[in-house]
Amino acid sequence: MAAIVYQTNKKTGITYAYESVSYWDREKQQSRAKRKCIGRVDPDTQGIIPTRKRKVPAVGEKAKRGPVPAVWPARKFYGSTYLLDRIAEATGITNDLKKCFPGSFRQILSLAYYLILEDKNPLSRFPHWAALHRHPYGDVISSQRSSELFASITEEARQRFFKLQGKRRAEKEYLSYDSTSVSSYSKCLRQVRYDKNKDHEHLPQINLNLLFGQQSRLPFYYRKLPGNIPDVKTLRKLVADMNTLGYEKIKVVLDRGFFSAANINDLYRQHMKFLIGGKMSLKLVKTHLDTVRDTMRNWTNYNQAYQLYTYSLPITWNYTQDRPYKGDTVNADRRMYLHLYFSPDRALEEEKSFNNRLSQWRNELESGQRHPEHENHYGKYFEVKSTPVRGIQVVAKEEAIAEAKCSYGFFALLSNDIKNATEALEIYRNKDVVEKAFENLKERLNLRRMAVSSEQSLDGKLFVQFIALIFLSFITRKMQKKNLFKDYTLQAILDELDVIECFEVPGKQLQVGEMTMRQMDLYDKLEVNPPASLH
Numbered sequence: 001m002a003a004i005v006y007q008t009n010k011k012t013g014i015t016y017a018y019e020s021v022s023y024w025d026r027e028k029q030q031s032r033a034k035r036k037c038i039g040r041v042d043p044d045t046q047g048i049i050p051t052r053k054r055k056v057p058a059v060g061e062k063a064k065r066g067p068v069p070a071v072w073p074a075r076k077f078y079g080s081t082y083l084l085d086r087i088a089e090a091t092g093i094t095n096d097l098k099k100c101f102p103g104s105f106r107q108i109l110s111l112a113y114y115l116i117l118e119d120k121n122p123l124s125r126f127p128h129w130a131a132l133h134r135h136p137y138g139d140v141i142s143s144q145r146s147s148e149l150f151a152s153i154t155e156e157a158r159q160r161f162f163k164l165q166g167k168r169r170a171e172k173e174y175l176s177y178d179s180t181s182v183s184s185y186s187k188c189l190r191q192v193r194y195d196k197n198k199d200h201e202h203l204p205q206i207n208l209n210l211l212f213g214q215q216s217r218l219p220f221y222y223r224k225l226p227g228n229i230p231d232v233k234t235l236r237k238l239v240a241d242m243n244t245l246g247y248e249k250i251k252v253v254l255d256r257g258f259f260s261a262a263n264i265n266d267l268y269r270q271h272m273k274f275l276i277g278g279k280m281s282l283k284l285v286k287t288h289l290d291t292v293r294d295t296m297r298n299w300t301n302y303n304q305a306y307q308l309y310t311y312s313l314p315i316t317w318n319y320t321q322d323r324p325y326k327g328d329t330v331n332a333d334r335r336m337y338l339h340l341y342f343s344p345d346r347a348l349e350e351e352k353s354f355n356n357r358l359s360q361w362r363n364e365l366e367s368g369q370r371h372p373e374h375e376n377h378y379g380k381y382f383e384v385k386s387t388p389v390r391g392i393q394v395v396a397k398e399e400a401i402a403e404a405k406c407s408y409g410f411f412a413l414l415s416n417d418i419k420n421a422t423e424a425l426e427i428y429r430n431k432d433v434v435e436k437a438f439e440n441l442k443e444r445l446n447l448r449r450m451a452v453s454s455e456q457s458l459d460g461k462l463f464v465q466f467i468a469l470i471f472l473s474f475i476t477r478k479m480q481k482k483n484l485f486k487d488y489t490l491q492a493i494l495d496e497l498d499v500i501e502c503f504e505v506p507g508k509q510l511q512v513g514e515m516t517m518r519q520m521d522l523y524d525k526l527e528v529n530p531p532a533s534l535h
Helices: 079-091 093-100 105-117 123-132 143-152 155-167 235-244 261-269 283-292 344-367 372-381 398-405 421-429 432-444 455-481 490-498 517-525
Strands: 002-008 015-025 030-041 074-077 175-184 193-196 202-213 219-226 251-254 273-278 308-323 328-342 382-387 391-396 410-415 501-504
Touching: 002 030, 074 079, 079 093, 079 105, 079 455, 079 490, 093 105, 093 155, 093 455, 105 123, 105 143, 105 455, 105 490, 123 143, 143 455, 155 219, 155 455, 202 235, 219 235, 219 455, 235 261, 261 273, 261 308, 273 421, 283 308, 283 328, 283 410, 308 421, 328 421, 344 372, 344 382, 344 391, 344 398, 372 382, 372 398, 410 421, 455 490, 490 517
Parallel strands: 175 251, 251 273
Antiparallel strands: 002 015, 015 030, 074 501, 175 202, 193 202, 202 219, 273 410, 308 328, 328 410, 382 391
16 A cells, blocks of 8 residues: 655755555565655645656666656746756856766756855755756755765866866957955865955955956956965966966956066066056156146046046056076067046045045144054154144145145056057956956855865865856846846846746656746846747
8 A cells, every 4th residue: 555654854854755655574474664755845835846857767678768758747946047057058158067077067057056046045955945946957966965076176177167168258358357355264274374355354265366258247267376365476377377278369457456567577478468557656657647747638638438538658668587597687678558547536536535534644643642554644744743832733744745646536557459548448447347256256156254174175166156156247247238237136137037937747848837028028138038938
């Protein structure tokens, strides 16, 4: 006699359904039962979701080729995972993962889907999510199995994936390069170092460097480095990696934190095109700015679209290269373009901020409540006198203050490729996609605090989160293009599509439930053909 028996796993909280068949054991002369797991219980509908989708052939029966029909009827959420399936095809993620991880690419995709759709939820909740959604792997991945999967993702396979993804866009557009810090509470990771992270918290951390396509706005490469390595020292490693991966004709956009004579020389030596922010305190910038400071603010140099003044001039870079194998140093001139900008609004904001700081420093001196971190500013901008009769007198050094203010509102970009100041500014401002990507990586993908027990697990988890970041970047770009952020958040769109269901019926093709006009419109604006639904 057959009956359905239910049992709840105390660790995961999932209730499983078993088919129990009673029979008489002649040897033991007692009634016994055979149990077979037939599925998980949906906590909402209380329906049974089958655990197996493949029919096991009988002895002597040959397995049929082609799609395997569902054994048990099932209803699952499908709309958002269908969207991610199409994005994976469009970006080449599926093909590239399959080539690099032939035995586990479906698990990697499913975990990435979960990270995207279950915002900030721990991976221990994956079994619950997997039971309710149609996804590439199609089965549960336990916490132990996910840890094993992370540890199995090798450096060689990751580098191959970077190479395949990079070939799709690395030579077609400028690349944004930037870094961020990721805090970790783990004490057993070699690259974790104590330092003040970029959120101004003093915690053990690692650094992540990320490379983005300027036009595609999709990431294709990252590098993990020790947490105490400054930005200016990471560029040489990037250049070496680009050579290792076989990229050619690389063009990069860098912020001024990467500017150093050694880095510029490395970029020239590797024949890389670059656009980099320059500090106004640089002698190279100040010297040329002084010659055009007044003329660049003529009305003919005013850019109405950006509401600032622009000025470009060709300059010469003094290139040097040490050659240990020859025991000499090469000195030569290299062509470079200096793009100068002046923003009246920025000048007012900077002067207002500086005046507030000056007032604060003067009050500290007059009250005798000096701060050690401000000592350099006290001596630079004020002269302090103290007499028994008048007490403490603070006199401003007007020349020093005027010199500090003379560069307010100005900023500079340098390039060995771009001649036009407006074009350079447009490319540089697109660099904010990297900063937004880091915010996605930290906040949405729950990467602000890494708590893993091994170096291999950290590397593997970072890689899966990086895959998820590609999807998020793709959706964000489409939303910006169609102005969808005016009415939706990214999560709201995923939630709107997530409720679309699919039906797995034994012996029949997958059926997709009805869709609303709003859902159809969202697929269209995200440039994805909607699934064929029931009519």
